[in-house]
Amino acid sequence: MTTTADDLVAHPRRAPVISPGPLVPVADFGPIDRIEGWIATAIVTALAALTRLMNLGSPTDAGTPIFDEKHYAPQAWQMLHNYGVEDNPGFGLVVHPPVGKQLIAIGEALFGYNGVGWRFSSAVLGVVLVLLVVRIVRRISRSTLVGAIAGLLLIADGVSFVAARTALLDSFLTFFVVAAFGALIVDRDQMRERMHIALLEGRIAETPWGPRLGVRWWRFGAGVLLGLAFATKWSGLYYILFFGLMTLAFDVAARRAYRVPRPWVGVIRRDVGPTAYVFGLIPFAIYLASYAFWFSSETAVNRYEVGQSIGERQWYQPPDAIRSLWHYTYKAFHFHATLTNSAGNHHPWESKPWTWPMSLRPVLYAIDNTNVPGCGSASCVKAVMLVGTPAMWWLAVPVLVFTMWRAFVRRDWRYAVALTGYSAGFLPWFADIDRQMYFFYAVPMAPFLVMAIALILGDLLHAPNQGAERRTLGLIVVSCYVALVITNFAWLYPVLTGIPISPMTWNMEIWLPSWR
Template sequence: MGHSLRSSVMTAASPVTAERAAPVISPGPLVPVADFGPLDRAQGWVMSGVVAGLATVTRFLNLQSPTDAGTPIFDEKHYAPQAWQMLHNSGVEDNPGFGLVVHPPVGKQLISIGEAIFGYNGLGWRFTGALLGVIMIVVVARTVRRISRSTLVGGIAGVLLAADGVSFVTARTALLDGILTFFVVAAFGALMVDRDQVRERLHYALLEGRIAETPWGPRLGVRWWRFGAGVLLGLACATKWSGLYFVVFFVVMSLALDVAARRQYRVPRPWLGTLRRDLGPTAWAMLLIPPAVYLASYSMWFASETGVNRYEVGRSIGERAWYQPPDAIRSLWHYTYKAFEFHSGLTNAAGNHHPWESKPWTWPMSLRPVLYAIDQENVPGCGAASCVKAVMLVGTPAMWFIAVPVLLYAAWRMVVRRDWRYAVVLVGYCAGWLPWFADIDRQMYFFYAATMAPFLVMAIALICGDILYKPGQTAERSTLGLIAVCCYVALVVTNFAWLFPILTGMPISQATWHMEIWLPSWR
């Protein structure tokens, strides 16, 4: 009887025991949080206006100085006169006597706009670069605001970039690297808007029950921001060929973001969905549009009678066979090949050395800057017997000297924490840096690192955001974090102010000049 009683008790209790033993799995949110960008639009535009004002003051202050006795300095001597010739020759370079017509036309055509407005002087040939430098700072501020969801962090990014020596000098000299950087950063910003737009469309598809209609998910419609990124990347390539590096990196990044979006919104087969729905449109927008824009940039060259190498068919090129492209395309290919031949021949092995040359492993910390101009003879204006006026492209040490730990932290966040924000910033940084390791023998300069500067600033701004908005921190720790970030931003601005004389060619004493040179490699 006792046995049967125990059996009946166990039998009665078994459903409860089994229910308690079963693991409880929380279903989580049925719909991902509808987060498609910052919502404080008024504050965001106020921040953008303040950053734009700060950038305008720094970029345009005494922009016309210095010059080399009224002529351009450093490599401005190539691009300023070529732009001037384009201005007076229907947008075409026709003088092979320059000997260095080795870059596509867009950058020089943009420089010519300032020369058309202000004439052939320092303000004229630098105006466009300075204007694009101001716009780029605003684009960076708004892009960081978007990916961090914080207007404050976006403002920090804008202030830091305004106080970066590399971006500052690049914007104030008539070289092509600043224009290239603008187009690259603008394309990156467009892709970040595209990322949010994709999630917004998937969100509404989920609410409407269309996510699982097919294994690969819904179509996303026309993605105009991605199309715009393709146009901007085409303009980057039509400024300097190194824009092609960003085309490759950004295509991979865009597809990776598409896979992540389809996984987040529970598309049954996200990888297949990306291959079926997104690969073709991405290839069209970012692999076909850039070459089309590149060819379009040569439209005035195609229409010209005197453009360099315009009519090479029948001269250095044989007559066209039936299977070959039109003569104009063949002439452009010859023109392009001659430029490529020039660049590929600039190697150390061929005896091409420059006192301010540097290799890419020195760029992250700005270990070997570039001296654009220096005058130490009979220079007045500093209150000393002998003054120095110099322009040096050098990164603000408070940011560039910490680049290695910043990049390591960003990589840790990307790999361990799966933080997409740091991942996309690293993609942009590496696109401007890693490809240069493929040909170390080539003559290289630190100004090639101009494209790296905005992405370094983005990473630092995101770290500041992590300090400000660390989850679960007390009010006291939050206040300490705010103080730390404020002190760091103040340090960067102070560091920039200290370097300001050698970034702008202001007259300083020999003693001050020696104090400005922080490292032996800066000499």
């Protein structure tokens, strides 16, 4: 039977429709090599414990804390002996929330008022931080090897290393922030898995805005952790904002990927309310709970301020305890707000945020060069400096440029999340340049810089459609770079730990004039 032109007009042939991408996302909800993953994690974490805990009690200032440890170690000790309450009698003002000092107090309760005691909690959480980064990068990259590389890089990062071995609040802030970040990455995978199940069950298009995703315990946990970050330092607020927007972006992307008819409306109807609860009410409740000892005290600073410096409560005002806490908090805020250069507040080791990405102006925590034995010279130098390992930090600008290109041009979510965490610790500080600032504010940026570098190394190792020679070359490049970072860290080790060195070696450790 022949086909005429009239037949073709009457019965036109249907051309096949070829989708530009998969109609259903690949069912990939996390790495599957669990045993290998935990073995690699355990090995890297053991190395972290060795570096963070070895000779933890040194150095001290003749048995007393060094640098800003002089604020927090005594306050933590006071908490142990004053029913959990601090009043900072040596400085007259408590300028940070209590959680970090409560954690320092745990170590002091175990080991006493000494270097090990006031640094123990920070060191333990510094070890766990390495574990978290291994697991997070492994999940983001879907590669146990890349996760292990990230852990090794973080171990060899001078900033993270010194922060873990000193009793300052930034190490605790960093731990809570990274833990919350990891919880949100797990939540992302879990929600996409639930969307996949809903698709297989035919529930995606039951409503124009997609299915409900159930209780999200990982996201709830992130809210608790961010509350603890906020109750450690107020800069935790920045991460609440950035991570809240990040998790909403995850929800939009998931609903679009699974062909929800109206994904944006779906996020507004299904996700915005719970997100506001998790990133608003939960952190605020955790923050208030951190002051439980203050609320229960009869003698805490400003505890009963109503009727003294503030007036009696009106019917529309919160309870007296909350008003007193507000006054207590305002005094601390006023201290921070007036700690400006224009008001005459200067410090020889202060720095501005544009110097932080490359660690151009580190912080000298301690130095002793008078009659110091132990290096073979007539007099040695013992110093502890918070400085980033140059093999990583000096690459920050090209790394960030490449990360932004991958995030915004190639729309690679892996780089986007690393950039989000880094930006939360960096960009907000530009809002008040006049304020006195220090490089240790950049401690929370370090894990996210490491994540970005590890992702780049992972792409060198696992680039698609590469031949055997290209894979071998990538392996050589990555191996050489990791070895360079570890060697660089080993070179700086004496000025990260206070090991006595000769004046000549000290001068060789100072690579830039701005390090002096």
